[in-house]
Amino acid sequence: MDERTLLETLAFTVIKGRVKEGTALTEQAIAVGVDAHLVINEGLVPGMDVVGELFRTNQYFIPEVLLSARTMNGSMALLKPLxxxxxxxxxxxxxxxxxxxxxxxxxxxxxxxxLEAAQFKVHNLGVNNTPEKIFEAAEQHGADIVGLSALLSVTMPNIGKTVEHFEKMGVRKKYKIICGGAPVTPKFAQECGTDGYGANAPEAVRICRQWIEEKRAAAASA
Ligand code: B12
Known part of the structure; x- marks a missing residue:
């Protein structure tokens, strides 16, 4: 199978939620030296975009989407070390x-x-995090950056509530807060009081690296 066919087949595997086939194809892609970023950006993500569309138009329901998510997560676990x-x-x-x-x-x-690939020490807090939990983790790990993800219209306001909690605790300025997720917009991010918005993972990395450089420059000139 050539590279293009392999990536398209992988996207199809995500759409169909075929977990084992996804793993096998990802292993094959790795074995023949396809770039891991390409596997994600031109295989897994386009597949999940189609799933999103099928879900939105009621052609897919939660069980199908869960299988697709599992297929994607299985592949990502194999690609992570690379x-x-x-x-x-x-x-x-x-x-x-x-x-x-x-x-x-x-x-x-x-x-x-x-972010890890860009040499950040990352503490992945998982899902369903209260503002208190995020704040405690930031303090405990001495974070420079706090990243908040929301994929639902009804949970987007919890980005703002998390920022408010940092303010209430009197430490808002200690951190740079970035947010993202499909329904989040730069305007919404600003209204929530975050410092930035990332439309995708590479953009998130670019912004976080820039913040670290600014922090270093400020420390050097102090
Ligand atoms: C997979 C999926 C699920 C899976 C999640 C599995 C998992 N482990 O994540 C399951 C089946 C569990 C699920 C459940 C539900 N889902 Co759902 N789901 C999706 C789907 C199809 C894909 C999301 C995804 O993974 N995309 C692929 C990744 C790579 O993209 P991404 O998440 O957008 O992330 C990128 C950027 O947004 C950004 N980013 C993301 N996070 C962050 C964080 C930071 C800090 C930064 C800077 C950037 C950033 O960078 C990422 C990488 O480039 C979307 C459709 C869509 N178009 O988004 C619906 C969708 C998000 N779900 C939706 C809904 C309604 C639900 C349910 C409420 C359904 C229900 N009736 O129960 C439940 C909610 C459960 C809950 N309480 O959270 C709606 C939300 C509509 C809305 N605006 O509110 C969507 C949009 C589908 C739709 N069109 O109707 N879902």
């Missing part, structure tokens, strides 16, 4: 979680993976 590699130096610390009431984690895990 993307993260052997990180020797740490540029900054990030705590990243999905907000309260929300159990979507694929995109958030992708953000975590690319």
């Amino acid at each position: 993307i993260v590699g052997a990180v020797t130096e740490t540029v900054g610390v990030a705590v990243v979680g999905t907000v309260k009431g929300d159990i979507h984690d694929i995109g958030k895990n992708l953000v975590c993976m690319l």
